[in-house]
Amino acid sequence: MLKNYLKIAWRNLRKHKFYTFLNIFGLSLGLASCLLITLYVVDELSYDRSFGHADRIYRVNADIRFGGADMSLAVAPDPLAFTLKKDYPQIEQVVRLRENGSMLARRTNRTENLKEDHVFYADSTFFQVFSVPLLEGDIKKALAEPRTAVISERDAAKYFGKESPIGKTLLLDNEVTYTVSGVMENISAHSHMHDVDMLLSMSGLESSRQNDWGSHNFNTYILFREGVDAKQFERNFESMLVKYTDKWLRAFLGASLDEVRKSGSYLKYSLQPLTDIHLRSDRTAEVNANGNIQYVYIFAVVAVFLLSIACVNFMNLATARSANRAKEVGVRKALGSERSSLISQFLTESVMLSFFSLALAMLIAYLALPLFNNLASKQIAFPIANVWFWAIALTTGGIVGVLAGSYPAFFLSKFKPLKVLKNTIELEGKGSGYLRNGLVVFQFVISVMLIVGTGVIHRQLNYIQTKKLGFNKDQMLIVNDAYALDNQVKAFKEQVLSLPNVESATVSSFLPTPSSRTDHTFFPVGQMQQDKGINMQKWAVDYDFVKTMQLKMASGRAFDESFPSDSTGIVINEAAAKVLGYADPIGKKIFGYEDAALKKRVDYTIIGVVKNFHFESLRKNIGALSLILYKSNGSVVFRMKGGDAPQTVGQVEALWKKMAPGQPFNYRFMDQDFDNVYRSEQRVGEIFITFATISIIIGCLGLFGLSAFTAERRTKEIGVRKVLGASVVNIVALLSKEFLKLILIAIVIGSPIAWFGMNYWLSDFAYHVDLAWWMFAVAGLLAIVIALLTVSFQSVKAALMNPVKSLKSE
Known part of the structure; x- marks a missing residue:
């Protein structure tokens, strides 16, 4: 019987080649697109699930409102992790990470430096929380001693080739020597820490031992014991705030936690599951840039839409051509065919067509996957060897065939043979017309939505x-790692300025892109009350920063070498002036602290107000910002006149190699930075x-x-x-x-x-x-x-x- 069904189905598909082609091509496009999107969605949902006990690992996040600023942070204070471990037996282990940013690194017996983009300090408990296997070294000793490092398998090959790195040393930033105490497997690409290749021992890092409950700099992770309810555990943060943070606030502001809250400020801690970080977290100080669950939902809906449109096409064409099959149904019924047999016949045709489409869809998806990976910036592999993939794909093909062919099958099989053969039945009934029209409307509702989107x-x-943006990002060449020039930074800047295509230059670690951030609290002089504080970013810049960035002054002036007093001057933006509440900020004094331990107070005089400019993502409103004069050799930025950019870059590189031999020359353009x-x-x-x-x-x-x-x-x-x-x-x-x-x-x-x-x-x-x-x-x-x-x-x-x-x- 099945053989007969298949033979007749094949004959019908061959007989109506045009409609068969439309059905197979349309359905295969829908299935191929749905398959590619599904691979993308599965890839996005798989992050951080390869870690053992991933379901028991949580990160502590902080939400702060203070001094006119709202902060959503992926970091916590330095004492929080081990205080929680000490006070609450529900916690099995904790670990902190602190980003150091990029560093220059080389073997101590070499002269050429290489650049490490993502270097983190980590507690020795890192490998107890995250099950990253150590290929070499002792998990109990790795990162336990000061000035030790654990590097990835990639870094081990990069610096040491086939030699064992254990016990050998690396010189970082041409200053500090670290001994390699372990080699770890490359952290999975499907982890929010995927770019981390070098971990330095937190032990001995001064800023990790300040017991400062106000400075948030550490990505803090908790591994709970079996059976602990994380949501219920979150309630303990309130008692921890009362016990520890209240004391710190009294010492810092002279105000209790309750008084701070009554003024409208707050500090809240929460727990986020490790497996949620990649798609559900876009906080300040993330370990890496994350994805967005919103886009996963959007693409999942688009996949459903595409498959729905393809199925609608099939149903529409099959139903529309029902009149051409009516006499066939009449003859079959007259010869004794049961309705169930007819339904099986038509469903067989539908499923056969669906599997033809599925085979073509697989081929299209396989060939299109490299293009899709390039478009989505992914490295998705086609799961040819995955049994579950094929089981799901074949099941989907069968279900699509049955669903898409169900209405035509039941519609055609209900015809009465006598009426059909006498031509007394209305083959194009109202029901089929309404359904077909409804399906066309459904298709174009989706099309209109996608066109608008x-x-x-x-x-x-x-x-x-x-x-x-309030600054000019065009023709801006950024030379990274200026500290590699040592004491020749100023000379390098001056020599590049002598090039005919260079207009101006500035040296700073802080640029108007969302990559740099440092928050500080300031108070009007004589008014250190918690309701008078203002939280704003503090950027260390040189005299030429405002000119090179082409920032506009709202009032006052920028830094000027002819004013020695500018060493304690400060330039704020309009947002900061608004929070301070000064009608005329020029000449007003504010103060802050140089370090988180509150050991060194510095008074500043406001000398200028710069017009607001976007230094963060356009997802955020412009916040309060201040500029101070301070030596900061992160980057040298050159504004070019618009001539031959490649030639200018070549000239700058030649000067760099002359003044900093053995140091890597890394550069980028600010507009590319912004686009990233x-x-x-x-x-x-x-x-x-x-x-x-x-x-x-x-x-x-x-x-x-x-x-x-x-x-x-x-x-x-x-x-x-x-x-x-x-x-x-x-x-x-x-x-x-x-x-x-x-x-x-x-x-x-x-x-x-x-x-x-x-x-x-x-x-x-x-x-x-x-x-x-x-x-x-x-x-x-x-x-x-x-x-x-x-x-x-x-x-x-x-x-x-x-x-x-x-x-x-x-």
Whole structure:
């Protein structure tokens, strides 16, 4: 019986090649797109799950409101971790990480430095919390002693080749020697710590032993014992605040925790599951830039949409062509076929077509995966050897075939043989027409939503690229690691300034990109009350910073070498002036502390107010910022005049190699730095546009097939109309009118849904485009144009047919 079903199904598919092609191609595109998106979603959801006990590891986050600023931090105070371990037996182990940023590194017997981009200090308990295997070294001794380091397998090969690194030394930043005490496996690419290749011993790091409950600098992780409820444990943070932080606040501000809270400020700690960090955390001081669960949801919905559109195409075309199979059903029933046998026959055809589509979809996905990886910046491998993948894929193919073919199968099999053979049954019943029209509307509702989404995402990305930031990021060359020049930084700056294409230069570790941040609390002189404090970033800059960045002064002046008193001067931005509440800040005095231990107070005089400029992501409002004069040899930034940039870079590199032999020359451009901040949005935009285009193509395939069927069904009517004098335009309008109505209904339904979804997406940005009515009008017009172009081809073809041919069989 099954063999007979398969044979007849194959004959039917071959007989109607055009519709078979439309079905297989449309369904395979939908399945291939759905497969690629599913691989992306699974990849994103797999982060940090490879660690043993991942379900028991949590990170402590901090949310702070103080001094007019709200901070959402991925870090905690230095004493918090081991205080929790001491006070609460529910905790099995804790570990802290503190980012050091990039460092220059080399073997002590070599002269050439290499750059390590992500170096972290870590407690010796790191390997007890995170199950990263040590390939060499003792897990109990690694990182236990001061000035020891654990490096990754990658770094071991980079610095030591095939030699064992244990006991050998590395010189960091040309100053400090560390002994390698362990080699760890490369941390999984599917971890929020994937870029960490070098861990330095926290032991001996002065800032890790200050017992300072106010300075938040340490990524803090907790490994709970079996059976501990993390949500319930969070309640203990309140008693910890009362016991420890209250005492620190009284010493620092002379105010209790309750008094601080009554003024509107707060300090809250919370626990975040390790496996949630990559997709559900975008806090200050993340170990690495994370993903976004919002985009995972968006792509999951797009995958469902694509598959739904492909299935809708199948159902539409199969139902529309039911009249052509009606006599077959009548003959089969007259010869004794049961309805169940007919249903099985039609479902067999549907499932066979689905598996053909699945095979083609696999091929398309396999070939497209490298392009998709490049687009999504992923390294997803096609899971050929995964048994579960094939089981799920085959099951999905079967389910899609059954679901997509269910309505046609049940619709066709219910025909009464006598009425069918006598031509007394209405083969194009109202039910099938309503369903088909409803499915077309559904397809174009999705298409309208995706067109709107594509347009809004494109406009927002363009807005980010073109928005005036308050500084000029163009033609800015950043030379990293200026400290490698030692005491020749100023000489290097002056020599590069003598180049014809260089206009100005500044030396600073702080640049107006979201990569640099340092928060400090300031008070008006004589007013050290907790409700008078202002929390703002403090950037150490030189005399040329304001000029080189082309910042605008709102009042006062920038730093000037002719004013010796500027050594204790401070320039604030308009946001800081607003929080301070000064109508005229110039000449006012504020003070802060040089270190977190409150040992060195420094009084500053406000000499200028710079106009607000964006130094953080456009997702955030501009916060309070201050500039002070201080030697900071992180980077040297050169503003070029717009000449031959590659030639200028080559000249700068030649000077670098002359003045800093053996030190790596690393540079970047500020506009690229800025673009990197929004790289995830750019990737999402490109992926979204790609799949939106594919969904529209699939929808058009279905519409093309339906218009062909409609034209075929009304061939004799068209012939009669032409004989009676109807023009080609009249006939095209007649055939297109019913589809146009459906598209208009889809626009009315899809537009408000798209408005809600894109408004929600834009709410993640403090600065964004406004949703205007014309965006929806353009999307609707585009949907109409696409639909009419698709339908018109078949309509014009039918209208141009010789009426003699269409009427001669009558």
